[in-house]
Amino acid sequence: MYLTRELFVLSVPDEEQNFILYLPLKGRILKVNSGVINLLKDFEETGQFPESEIKQKLLEKGVLVVEPESDPCADHEITTEHKPTSVTLFPTSDCNLRCIYCYGCGGETSFYLGWQVAKAAIDLIIANALEIGLDKVSVNFHGGGEPFYGKAWLLMQQTVDYTRRMAEKNHLKWSAAAATNGILSQEKREWIINNLKRVNLSLDGPKEIQNKQRPLRNGGPTFEQVTETIRFFEANKYEYGLRATVTRESCERMAEIYQFISSITSLKRFHLEPLWEIGRSLTNNLKAPDPDLFLRQILRVIEMAEREGVEIYFSGKRCKELGDVFCGAAGKNFFITPQGDVTSCIEVNQIADHRSAVFFYGRFNLETNCFEFDSNRLLNLRRRRTQNLPHCQDCFIKYGCAGDCLAKGKGESIFDTSMNPRCLINQGVSFHQLRKEVEVVQ
Numbered sequence: 001m002y003l004t005r006e007l008f009v010l011s012v013p014d015e016e017q018n019f020i021l022y023l024p025l026k027g028r029i030l031k032v033n034s035g036v037i038n039l040l041k042d043f044e045e046t047g048q049f050p051e052s053e054i055k056q057k058l059l060e061k062g063v064l065v066v067e068p069e070s071d072p073c074a075d076h077e078i079t080t081e082h083k084p085t086s087v088t089l090f091p092t093s094d095c096n097l098r099c100i101y102c103y104g105c106g107g108e109t110s111f112y113l114g115w116q117v118a119k120a121a122i123d124l125i126i127a128n129a130l131e132i133g134l135d136k137v138s139v140n141f142h143g144g145g146e147p148f149y150g151k152a153w154l155l156m157q158q159t160v161d162y163t164r165r166m167a168e169k170n171h172l173k174w175s176a177a178a179a180t181n182g183i184l185s186q187e188k189r190e191w192i193i194n195n196l197k198r199v200n201l202s203l204d205g206p207k208e209i210q211n212k213q214r215p216l217r218n219g220g221p222t223f224e225q226v227t228e229t230i231r232f233f234e235a236n237k238y239e240y241g242l243r244a245t246v247t248r249e250s251c252e253r254m255a256e257i258y259q260f261i262s263s264i265t266s267l268k269r270f271h272l273e274p275l276w277e278i279g280r281s282l283t284n285n286l287k288a289p290d291p292d293l294f295l296r297q298i299l300r301v302i303e304m305a306e307r308e309g310v311e312i313y314f315s316g317k318r319c320k321e322l323g324d325v326f327c328g329a330a331g332k333n334f335f336i337t338p339q340g341d342v343t344s345c346i347e348v349n350q351i352a353d354h355r356s357a358v359f360f361y362g363r364f365n366l367e368t369n370c371f372e373f374d375s376n377r378l379l380n381l382r383r384r385r386t387q388n389l390p391h392c393q394d395c396f397i398k399y400g401c402a403g404d405c406l407a408k409g410k411g412e413s414i415f416d417t418s419m420n421p422r423c424l425i426n427q428g429v430s431f432h433q434l435r436k437e438v439e440v441v442q
Contacts, residue, residue: 001049004062005069008396009037010431020438024322024399025072026062031438057441071387076324078382080375083128084334085136087121089113089159090143090349091152093338097181097222099202099214101245101281103347104144107217111338112151117364118159121336124371126166136173139163143338144349147178148188160195181214182226189229193238200241200271201229205257209250230264243271246297251289254297258305258312269311272298274425276408278347291421295428302432316426318400319433324386326402329359331382340364342371344381347407355407358414381406384414391418397430 010020012031019037021030036054040063043049049064058064091113095106125137141147141156148156160176167174175197182201184192192199203226204213211221233240242265244257254272261270275281275288289297302312327333329345336342337349342362348355361377364370384406392398403417404426410416417423 086138088140088335092145095146103279141178182229248287291424319430
């Protein structure tokens with residue numbers, strides 16, 4: 001008899017005699033008393049477990065197993081084969097806003113993606129889908145600038161039309177989606193609901209917060225235009241998402257931000273994300289929320305939202321999303337910058353960013369009309385998995401968080417996020433989730 005391979009013992013605040021046994025690979029969350037913990041400790045030392053009702057319960061729940069369990073990650077083969085069937089295009093680095101924390105410093109340059117590159121990307125994902133036998137492709141629009149701004153909007157229309165035509169010609173399903181700041185003309189709003197499956201829109205809260213954090217390029221207000229876009233989507237029952245970025249200054253107003261957003265939308269899922277100090281936030285000396293304060297505030301908001309049937313989401317709240325990578329930045333994403341570079345991370349979208357030496361793994365060759373990939377960089381990105389992160393091995397959310405965001409590593413390393421202040425937040429929110437689903441074993 002053996003202990004299950006992945007077992008975490010978590011203490012319960014205000015309950016000295018009780019503990020949570022968390023079995024992430026089996027989806028078990030068990031509440032036990034200190035007597036059970038002592039029996040498990042003795043078993044680890046002696047290999048003996050007295051015959052009892054609790055022994056049978058622990059066997060039933062998978063805490064104790066008859067045969068040793070294999071490493072779930074041992075057979076994971078890492079290759080450099082790359083056949084994406086989804087692409088995210090960054091149509092421009094230009095922007096009509098000057099958000100005070102913009103990770104891409106949108107609007108400080110005005111690069112635009114060329115049609116030759118966009119067309120080649122669509123041709124590639126369709127060819128890949130046909131080759132590997134998938135029946136669908138997808139194209140998304142994002143980036144350090146605003147996808148609907150200037151001539152980027154024309155490229156977007158051309159790309160969606162071409163994707164639709166080529167997918168239908170090859171009997172493939174297709175979809176298109178985009179991120180936007182919400183400053184949209186009526187023509188663009190109507191085009192969105194008729195052509196895009198979904199958009200994600202940024203709104204940082206009530207008028208005062210939105211206008212301060214996300215002003216127009218001339219410093220003017222954006223609140224009225226963005227909320228008008230939301231009203232249009234609501235009136236047309238269109239699928240969209242909302243994200244608010246929380247700064248140190250706005251952190252204590254998170255409950256107010258939630259209540260405001262809840263009052264203007266029918267959405268049952270909101271994204272509240274703590275600011276990360278990068279891009280324009282550095283030049284503006286804008287600070288991330290204190291981790292302790294953000295944790296207290298988001299737990300408060302989560303409780304409020306749950307009572308109203310609303311889910312509060314942020315990128316580190318992923319206890320139930322088990323896996324060994326944080327996101328597609330680990331060598332899966334196929335994102336194309338306005339200058340034709342291929343990156344795996346939305347946040348790293350400029351060659352001047354020192355992290356581009358890690359995340360930029362390819363480039364479009366205008367002469368050959370082909371994408372060229374760097375297999376060594378791709379392999380390095382794909383090695384960024386839970387089992388290769390020593391500092392994560394004793395963490396109970398290692399199969400959910402998986403080392404957190406790759407772009408938030410120490411220096412240029414994607415393998416060392418041990419100094420990441422988000423760990424406290426991720427663990428706190430995850431524990432809150434686990435505690436709500438606990439099963440008592442006595």
